[in-house]
Amino acid sequence: MYKQNSYGLMMVVLMVSLTIGMISAAKTAPSSLSSTLTASNIKSLSSMIESHRPSNGGLYDNDLKETFYAVGALTRLSQPIVKDSELCKQVRGLIEQRSNDIESVFYGVSILSEIKCLAANPVPLSLIENAVQKSLENGNINELAAAVNTVFLLLDAKSISYDVANLESAANRLVSLMDADGEFKLESGSDDASIINNGVAYFTMARLSHRLKSVAGISNLVDKVVSKLPSVVSSASDSASGFVWHDLATTSSIFRGIVALTSQSEKVANTITPLQIQRIGDYLLRFKSTASLQDAFNLVIGLKSCAKNSIGQPLSVVLNPTTFDSSASGKKLVTVQIHDIFDHPVATQVTVAKVALATARNTAVISNKELSDNQLDVSELKLGSYVADIKINPSEDNFHPFTVTRTITVSGAAAVRDFKLIVADNKEALANSKQIFTVESQNQLSLELPAAKTARIFFRVVSGDQPFVAQQVGVRFVSKVNPSIETVVQAVFSVDSYSYVINSRDLGKLLNFQSGAYAVDVLVGDSSIAPLNWQVGQLTLNFDQAATGTTRYPVHQPIDHRFRVPESRPPQVVSQTFTLLVLAPFVIFLIGLPVLGANLNRFPGGMGFIYTVAFIGCAALVGLLIVTYWFSLTMVVTLRYLGLLLIPTVFFGQKTLSHFAQDRVSKPKQL
Template sequence: MKLIILIVLSILISIVISGSVQSKITTTRGISNVYSKNDINNIKQFISSKYNGNTKLYGESLKDTFYGVGVLTRIGETNIEATKDICKQTKEQLKQNKFTDIELVFNGVTILSELKCLQGESSSSLGNEQQLQDLLKNKLENGSLLEKTQAINIYFTLSSAKAIDSKTVSIIDPLLIQAVNSMVSLMDEDGTFKSVSTDDEGNLQNTAAAYFALARLSHRLKSNEVDKLVAKVVNKVDTVLASADETTDSLYFNDLSTTSSLLHGLLSLASVNDKVADVISNKQINQISEYLLRQKNVESLSDAYHLIVALKRCQKNSISQPISLALVKSIYSPSGLNDIRVRVTDIFDQPIEASIVINKVVSSKNPRSTPILSGKEMKFQSSDNSFVADLSNENLKLGSYNFEFKVQPVDTDSYKSITNIQIITITGAVTVNDMKLSYAPKSDQLGSPKTTNEVQFGQKLPLIEIPSNNIARIFFRIASEAQPYQAQQVGIRFYSPAREAVVPATYSADAYSYTFTNKDACKILGCQSGNYQLDLIIGDQSITPLQWNFGEINLKFNQSTIPTNRYPEQLPISHNFRVAEKRPPQSISSLFTLLVLSPIAIFVIGLLFVGTNLGRFPTGMGFIYTIGFLGCISATGLLIVNYWLHSTMDVTLKNLALLMIPLVFFGHKSMSYYSNLSSSNIKKD
């Protein structure tokens, strides 16, 4: 029993170990695109177009210039336009600012550093030394997270250029560890960083800035206390990564700016803490690279800067540097199979030393079929930094093939191996063999020599009359380099001056055929009797399209011809309308109208005889209420008359609903007034 348990445990342990090893050696397909020399030239032209000769800056501000200079220095542009003018203008703005705006100082100092204008300078040449000390001290102690990170970067930049005095160093150095504690205290439970402690939650931009600043501090201070705090931050990196938006082949955080900043910060952290490499995988670096390469067409200096910064971090980092395998060309003729070429490059299209093996080659139409070849090693050609394979003796027919390449870089510390599938098409001409047109009363008699007509490729059969009670069959084979070939599209075209139809040929056992009866032909040709030309049409991406007029047949149909017009002429449609019902004479309608209006006439005549007494007409508010009430009643009457003459019920009801509000209000007030008036008169009596 113990032996069985021991065996089971051994098997489980071996499975776990093999699984973990397998996960470590899992390869990716690499990146599908690169940032080429043409892309670099395009972004150079874009940056140059933003230079303002009047302000001596890129764009409209020092921040835009920070972006523009950052791009040019990172792509290796050594001859930056008007470097002296930019440095001079930057220094003037720093002096005018008097070290009050931390962001402007950060942008200005970074510009001067990247243009190498800080060499041999001191911070006093940029402004008052005391003001700089106060700015850095204040922001490190009381600033927001972004202000702290900017202060740290300013301090390190000036220190690296030896452009800061010892007094400032003695003041700022003790504050750095305090700044680390302060920044880490701003980390939220989800791993993101708040700007200030009173914020409800953190965001990814703050997180990216914190990662980069903490990495610089850890590298500079070399303190166990700082390393522990950085480790605390690293423990939350997986939670931050989980917030990324992921598609099939790309990964990003909100937008280009956030993705670039966060990648820069994460890879900076990885340089001081090895555990980051356990969280970020090679696949994720490739996915981020794919996202970045889709953002080539930048529209602002900010986007250009963040794109280049992120691409540069992908090109050089301590976790994984993406590589690309690309075909020199994807279409070959049979005579060119001795020169199958590929290139292996990094994300900036720079060649990489590697060994390449063609793992397998299968037909694109049937990827799960048995490989046509496997284990073919490619040779390196130093003339154009490509890898070449000679497949002229591998018996590859015309068609498309999936080539699986295994790339093993020489520098395994920087690059991971990839397995990449590319489609290569072998194209050329085809021939048609064994073309036969047969007809017979029964299908089992179609092979009879008496009713079989053969024709050589390129020639044409004479007119053949096919009886209406016979079955006909067109049979042929397609070959390439004396080998059977299955094309993507093969059809038979029947056409005459009156009708035309194309039917697909059926492929079976290395041959094509199309069998039809008189009824089938009647259906596709509209039962139009007559002579029909026969064309064979062959189409495929790997061959030159072929159309061959190989014969002519006569067909007779017993059925009447079906019109070709999609919309045949129809007989006029007649409708029987209902006879209008008999109505009463107009005189009766007029009499009814007079009866309806007679009360109004009686009222007017009565006023003339009886007279009117306005002596008791109310005064004050009663007057207003009464006039409003009478006005609303009159408006209601007019509305009813308007409906009777030409309006609709829908409009009338809407207007009546609006009138009911003032009518009820004024009516209620009027009745209340008269009620109170009557009560007071009774009391007097």
Template sequence: MLSCRFFPLFLLLAFIVITTGISPSSYLSGEDKARLKKVFDHAWAQKDLSNVHYSLAGYNLLGITDVPDAPNTCKFLQSNLEAVTEVEAIFHAFSAAAGLKSCPLKLSANQKQLLSNTLQSEETSVHNIFQAFEASKLSGTPVDEAKLIKSLTSALKKDDNLLNLGLSFHVAAKLESDPKQFFERIEDAIVQADEVDGKFLQFEGGLSITGMIISGAYNLAAKMKTPPAITPDQAVKFANYFLSRKSVQTAKGAFYLLDAMKVLTVNNFHVPVSVTLASSLSIRDDTPWLRIRVTNLLGEALGPMKVVAESTKRLQDNAVVMSQTPFATVQGDQTLYELNMMKTSMTRGFYQLSVKVDPEKDGEKFVGNSGAIITVKVMSEMTLDPLELWVTDADGSVASNVLKATYPNKVGSVLEADDHQKVMAKFVVKDKRGGAPLVAHQAFVRLNRVGTSEEVIFVAEPDSSSKSYKFDLDVGAKEKTFGRQSGLYTMHLIIGDATISNPIEWELGNVNLEFRSGSGDQVKKSKFDEYKSKPEIKHMFREPEKRPSDVVANAFSLLVLVPLVLLLALWMKLGVNLSNFPLSLGAVGFHIGLGCIFGLYYVFWVQLDMFTTIKYLFGLAIVTFLCGNSVLAKVADERKKAGAAVDPVASKPGKVGH
């Protein structure tokens, strides 16, 4: 049968590109940008101030200048601004209008006063200060920066969480005054980033907060003309996080994603370099060129680059087969570079390239440009020597004539074999390029019973001594595998490998197998019907035990009633005093409840099950308990009153005579 030990090897077929370093391994492609545009389109249709704001800002970041239905959108913003009395709504309205070519908005006197009060009050939150500041800047309203800085500083002292720090960076980046005190807080924010798998950095709160902090930090650094407190490796890890969130589905998240990625492509301190595979994973003799794409995070060219494969390692034995191999620039595309992988006649297998990218100018700002890992596979064609096929006795003493076949032809005649014989085959797989024998990951023989869909598969094992494959089918030993179904079977040889470019399925011919008769139908049912639906399993509770006879049951019932009869007889002989029985609702209810409980026990004995009995007993017990408690309380109260009504006899001490 087909061995399971070969299955993991086929997983290599799904192994396309591996990056073991932290260098970005993707970028925002055209398909990604088109999908983000659909996110903005969907939010745009909702006609909500915040969604219109983020959609318009996202369109601008995507380079879309023709905004759909711009005149009506402007009217929508103007009509909503007139009745606005909240800072947040004013902020969204003016931010959205900034994304239109021509959409003038005017603030009322009350709205101007609202913005001014918000910026100058020391009780205002950082969030409101940011929105009021942005709205003032966009509307052309003057801002008292001294009071603004005082308010912002006071708000940060009260709450300097990550969101507030990010917002303060954006405000400080647009101040005319010295924002040094806010610039120094960048380090306080960065140290709070969470690292994931050694490749990603993000802040608690997700994409929006992470994008806001990173874009604000680099914008503030640009104003200060000083690198932010972010290391090159951290910049790359933040870039990897943004690339992993390309599938964001909200307009706000998409805006902050594009804003952060835009900042990471235009700043003067850290620009992550993305090295991705641009050609097929498979390298063949007819397609020997490996192409890679070198871009920024937005898929844009970075200018002239010197691209070198520092090392090319064969994964099979970790041998370095090439080192310091330069890539050539592809004419007509500044982002593509190519390398002829077959220049050194590489053998088939998987190879790992460590790529380094050196810009010709402004190289200091590029990060993640060294140690980018690209994995490819070199494939080759295989050839088969003429296959030999024969039948021999189980002990190998007598063999039939050897039949030979050359791929893709069949053998000349039908083989005959019974359960005392073996079907044998031998073949050699060779590499077409060098002619050397090779071992394929998968080599097996399939036998299909003619006229049915039944098939049996056997592994062809390689022989290390002769460098060939052998197939050995002991018909008698495998009769259960075939279900003892005699008849004509078609033989197929199937060979495949992740690094073989021409896998084959070769119909070798027919073989007539004869098995012992008599049990074929039974074995067939157990072998070939194992995947059919099984009979329904019906679960049944244990049947109740047989009740005793009526005589035994009645006699036992009488014995149980004897103590009760004896009790009643003694009461009648001694006399029953009912004078102290309180005629109250509680007393009557208690005794009735007690009697009902005894009656319930009797019904449980003859008819009810335990769960139903417990349900009824729960209700009766509550009533009986309440009534009994009332009776006992009343009896105790009466005894207390009776004791107080009786005068106590005073005992006087006698005098002792002398």
């Protein structure tokens, strides 16, 4: 297609794309959860977790840590643990065996606590005291956290007696691992801090603060940690996938730690917004179908933190249904369904702030309507795509009010009516022109428009008897002689109709001033209707300027390439003679060896034989490589192979020479 025509089509496509983009943005405004963890998701997740456990009821994946992840996820989802008594006994035995490994002890005690069998399988402090004390004093951040949380789990189960004041030094040591940017080091001697360690640090600090609230100075430590939270929150990646720190495990752990700190400091609520929490929830829900026990655990603890926090619990807002047939009878009701992240219904007061056509957002057809039973009557809406702004005001305090934007579509059929073509001498005379050509049905128009005339296309798009404002309306001109010459122009809407003014200058540029007969079509597109192509008929256009080429690529003559005539070569006998002369020294060498007395009588035996044969073989390969280079190889490839061959050649050469030297020294000199 020619250049000007392409530009015209590109402009139309650009305007259409912008329109659709704005509507899509309205549809996907990130003010509520995109999905939830439904009962079906929980069932599938539980089945996946149980598939990792052997049929005899042992450890999940035969590993204590994997069992910790599996049990933690199942109990938080209120799912039963099959054969829990056998599991408790096996875990208690592993704690006994690994009493010096504080992380294994923590996993084991946590499992017993989750299954609620810690009282029946007590873990005495004397068994793990050395590991706890060592971790509190010298362990890395994970070992320190494991020791602290193990003590708290045993205290909660009333299994041990322990003075929590002894943990004050652990709190100080934990905060000392934080650097200037708010990230935590793995251990005291390390210079590198990582945000991966922040989640376990926050959660442990929150639990220490709760237990040590009577200890002077503990609140200062919490404030020091909280003061760095804005920097940590700002370091997260806010992308299409959600609000993320590094990966699932880090995101879930940090967010759980932040939620835990909210109970210890009111300042935490100002560091993260409800919208960011909703974005975290959207990211976590992407892992609903995970096959990893660790991911399942991190998913669940992250979702639990989303569902139980005082900053702002995210909700899902779904309209059901969202599409209606304009020809259907009876009431058309839209139900607004509000659920939390675990798909539990939430009591709310719903107000529809505004409902407007997507193409006329400033004109509301419904406004400030409080819903009864969360149902909106849209029976009066005409054909079209509507954007609804809905205010959600939850009854519970932990849910904050917010507004969402949703789309409601009333589908049906549209038609073109009252098509007219008005012709005048100029644009100003169109209003009083008597030359009006009416088109009642398709393919009825047949008219020639002189170059000096101006015309206006006028028509209405209706649904039933009501005007319909479609998202995309244009007029297409296609040449009857050369169908590759075409253009689509945008029709302008005013009051209740569409129009387009034809003049030889503007339309001529789009059609490259190609005079002739053109098929005229009205194109109507909208998300609520099937695309409409209303064929008007034929319009013969005449342009007073000379037509230009219809292609940007001129015709070129075929390329005739002739190869250089090969130079004459000497007779074959000359080449053969030259080859014999080149090979003559090698032949003379072979013949001269026996003449000079060369023989194998003194060829070494034992390891000397192996070294000598290997050296001769390597030397022969080097010679063969040089010959191959002469015929086919490149210099770069040859040098690469030569470098590899030189290593064994030098090695075996040195061994061979050493052997002969020792043999010469060991044998008596013959006179």
